[in-house]
Amino acid sequence: MATISSLTSTSSSSNAYGSQSKGIGGLVSGLNTDELIDGMTASTRSKIAKQKQNKTLLSWKTDAYRAISDKLVSFANSYTSYSSGTNLYSANFYSRSVITPSGSNSKYVTASGSVTGGQQFTVNGIKQLAQDANFTTTETLSDNYIQTEAVNFGNEDISTILGKAFIVQYGDKQYTAFMPPKEGGGPYTNAEEVAKGMNKALENVDIGGNKTLASVMNVSADGETLNFKNTSEAGNALKIVNGDAELFKSLGIISGSSTIMDKSITSAGLNALAEINPDDLKKETTFAERMKGKSLSFEYNGTRKVITFNDETKLNETDFKNYLQDELDTAFGKGRIQLTKGSDNTFQFKTVLPSGAEDKSSVLYVSSSSIGITGEGSVFGIENGSSNKLNLTTTLDKSGLKGAETAGLVDGNEYEITINGESIKIKYEKDKTSLKDIIDAINSNKNADVNISYQTNSDSFSIVSTQNGASGSVKIGARDGDGNITQLNELEQLLFGKRKADGTIDSSNKELNGKEVKGQDAIILVDFDGEGGADATEISRSTNSFNLNGMKIVANGTFGYQDNGSGVMEYVGGTEGIKFSAGVDTEKVIKAIKSMIDEYNTLVEDSNAAIKEKRDRTYTPLTDEQRKDMSESEITAWEKKAKAGLLLGDSDISSLANDLRFVFMKTGTESNQLSDIGITVSSNWADNGKITLDETKLKNALQDDPERVKDLFTEDLKDNNLMTGGVMSRMKAITDKYAATVGATKGKLIEKAGNVKSPSSMLKNALLTEMNDIDKTIKKYETKLKTERTRYQNQFTRLEVVMQKMNTQSGWLSQYSGQ
Template structure:
């Protein structure tokens, strides 16, 4: 068994309570006494550190209060209470009086109060603006000729009988691939991105269609599935799938069984799997060649449309209708059967007589076309106020493969995404030249229009042309509106056309396109905007000044004025302004008076708050400065805290913290600066407006406020009050001596002691002393922080010394214990020899 003397230093140190087993001495108590000098020094440093931290917190409490005060009243211009803000002192309470005040609104800040009277408004400003003279669309939704406008890939022109509509059997089927652990599924669609149909009826058409759709599947940012997989058809007609897998595994892992069978990769049971897998590390070749007879089949018109759906929206309400059944479509008069079925269902869905469905007669431009027009059922006239839209429908009915030859979104208003000849404007190919173009001029800017332009693209072309106008389409009114981009009289709109055949001046074209009548002002001289003409008179002068402005909202001497109607000018029977003998306009007796006042309540409330918060700062500064420390209460050690309750610790530390800043030189300087916040030269002036320094010496310069005097001063001469607060020492324009106002002195004091911006050299005295969370840099650069860092170093050195002393004494006591133990053993042995 190891003796105590054989323990390591760390072990001995951790079981100090076992010392003295041989000697009977309380080793730890003895060591504690022997190291008392060092532990006392550590305690002293820890108490010194605690006191310094308390000092730092006490200074920061003052700094925080002063920073908050400065941010509110002197530093931040965004503060509503900033004493240097023009908005704070401005005449913001603006009122208008007079019978015509309803025609004028006034806001803002007036530097010259009550200086302006508005005598009248001769005319309002108007931007040049023009709208179509009539509804521009044909007010109906119209299909193409039923069954005649399909994509060539959707109809078999060689078919005999009625079964001429092609169904491509690969459409809608899927192919599944696996690459590098990720799976990709490709659905074989019918429509290309340009709206035409894929052709899955020939080997090459299939290869092209699949490859095109593979190119739309992203494997990663730089790779498409088409970069890894390519379909082609070999000379024998078999499909060949070539892979480019690189170092990854690439497979065809399945898909729709019908698709795989049609492509010559028949699905079979393979170890319980539904489909085979074809590894594309080399080319996979179909087991059987493509059979064109199996790639598509034909159906009849009835089979294509029977039971299919169309969804209409009428004034925001949507309903879905179905096409007739196959029994109702007998091939003799199918178009009429469709019309009747749709009419019956629309009557039921939206109300009888509200939507009329008509079938174009043979020999007309509308032959075989269905048209849908909104009607007023009470008088059986066209309802131009209601909107009707074909929202959606089965692909066999609408779109490139639809027998109705119409797209989703078609409406009885202008179809914005359709070409000009199909948008419902009544334009035809013959309205354009041989190249499909036609020129118009807007404000002498030539704009070339193509028949294939959509309405949206035409509007963008006009808006981007630099013609100085913006065009928009008003759906409810079914009209185009042109607005000048130049304001008031600077703006104008003039539109002209170019000849084309019988349309010698382009007027017929403009009528169809924009709804412009030949006698309209927009084509005869143009439409021009006008400026506002407002008569004002400055008080103290008999002269009337007519202001000409391009807007009905403008600024006059710090006031934002808005006019909302004409008034004031005397008019004769013909509506002309009457004038005096000198040709000056005459006015009625109801001018609009403007009264601009400061917000007295707001200013008084803010100054009252400022005085209260300023006095609290003085109280706190002087309390800290004059409170003597109680020498009987030092910071508690950790051992002392163990002997006290939490409440006892709190009471003790409250007393120990007091007086930390007693007699502090920086606080004494601050207290002195605060005491004289009102410059001596301004004493009487401030007394006159109700702000004085307390005459009690114990108040240390607190301010007192007489609200009634301040309110009266603000009501009579707010500008003088503002000057008194914000003035700076010097000489004014008249050579009179000026003094720093309260706001200026406050700002100077706040900057001197708690400025948080700039380098540490330019920061405030208290910020340099104790730092502040409002200035992050100062938290580790202040004087107290540096002193605390030195104390921490001293504590660390003393703790290292204490540890060394303890280890040395433990070794000595351990050696003593070992020696005593050996002596005890020898004594015992000698005692045993004496027995012999």
């Protein structure tokens, strides 16, 4: 027998009016109880659906209001906001900001800023320009060539592990390290050297936090066996996870046909499986084998070319020099880089001109190479970055600085460089100190008041005072009371002193390699009366920039003065002076007004279209059930019609459209009309007050009388009357009225529908309040619907029980009626 709870269905779905039961109906009565209940609750479900449609309409209406308020807010932000670069509401936007110098000598100045009618002055002459004190070396500092070590064209043992990779995982990240050249060159010969090399490789890998792999991993040698330790203080997991299999076999980490996959390294250490066999660390090769397929990259005056040594027949002592020269000629042009081979098999790369003369201005770098071609113990024995100019980052003896190897600097000694009486101490370490170290030490000493730099193309040091004009000086070396140099020590002579013809240092010579230039102020002669009147005044500044009564004048040449024969510059009477006139930046103003009018016309069109668009009330928001029977394109088309005309005749938008119509109507006096400056209202009433612009008229008005244009746009309203004041004063009043985004009371459209530019309005506005009220009503009806369904469901359940009992009794009676 069926249970009571199973006598009616309990599943549900939804229709046009809300949720409904769905099942097989009464099992005893045969009634479709689902349909009966739906019919009996139709009124309530209809009310729920209607409320949801009303809420959808309000949501659409909110979007329609915001579409217009967005344009108003954007307009205000662009043309009436003081933070905008196109603020047409500000009188300053129309100021005379373009200053024009005039006269035959006007080319010697540039001017900017602002000037009023009372500021009439003349620059009668420019006596001298400002310059900062400076010192620049005049003789070239470098040897102007790149010199290799002696090249071995015979057989040579090379490292089998050089450049090979091993991959370390630290924590959850993997890092790749490469075996570097052995310190001192040549192949690795034992476990201790290999351990040093691996630790150096780890130092070259950055893992973040100012740390390298060497800070978390260490390699040591126990006899000929390598040991790896995790030295991480953080306790992160450390593993060797992959790399070059031949490298691992040579180092005894794996053996036979094994491949490295996962070697965990703990703080206790990981020992290699086998000892290192020194014979596995090297192999004998010919010069051709060392060079075949390898590459060497050069950069010449910014152009980078790669030379690859593919022709094995020329990789020998006899042909190699010509082979490399031909490759350089092909890469950079003939007669640009000259290659010379020394009797000791060294090679020299030198920049020259096609005529054969030395080219001291061109810059040549060895930018990169294959492993084993450059670097310590390599074929050429030079570092990547080697140049025919100075290398600032390598040690002094390898920097290319003339005389560095014979300067007599003693390792470990402290030297002083004296500039402007300030002693700058430099500790010289032969294997560490670089030109960059010295430059950094000078620049970081603020008391010296100078900045030094190396100029690559001119191959010179430039020292410039950080004090402008006559305040600064650059005096190198110890001086006596008369300012004469009393001493240049070895380091000062190396950097700034005169050299002998062979480039070596002359310790007895105290003469500098260059000239100290004094700082001087700029001096101009200004007549503040403009035409004679009071005597002109000489004005000096530490730079070439002068601020005179709000106007900025920058001098870029001299005129009006000449040497009187005694080295004194005197003014030449009768010299034509430079006068200044100010005008409005017409292009900037016209561009802003044109853009403003375009946006205004869009506002007029959109607001009028919104209140005139008719609504077809046969198109209402779709219910969920209706959507199920429609395609996406059909839904889109339906909703487009349903959204049309939502603001038809809306009082607020109608008021906005009416206010906009009169913004550009008659303003000012009869003799001061907008039409006079090229701004006219369309005579077609259907245009609802759209504006046209005559740019030529506007430009002429801005040039002839910018004050008049400014007044027509910015004159204040009288008693908040939109028929008074300037155009932008009216527009600001309108945008504030309808779309103000700040304040206790915001614009009408913002109060009604909110706007993202006013975050608080998104949480509280009139339409949102209405939608929240609808949600409450929907919730009330849904509670009522649930109660109705439960009541009807219980009633039908009782009916099924009664009928089940009656059927049982009928069956029992029928059993005895036949007896």
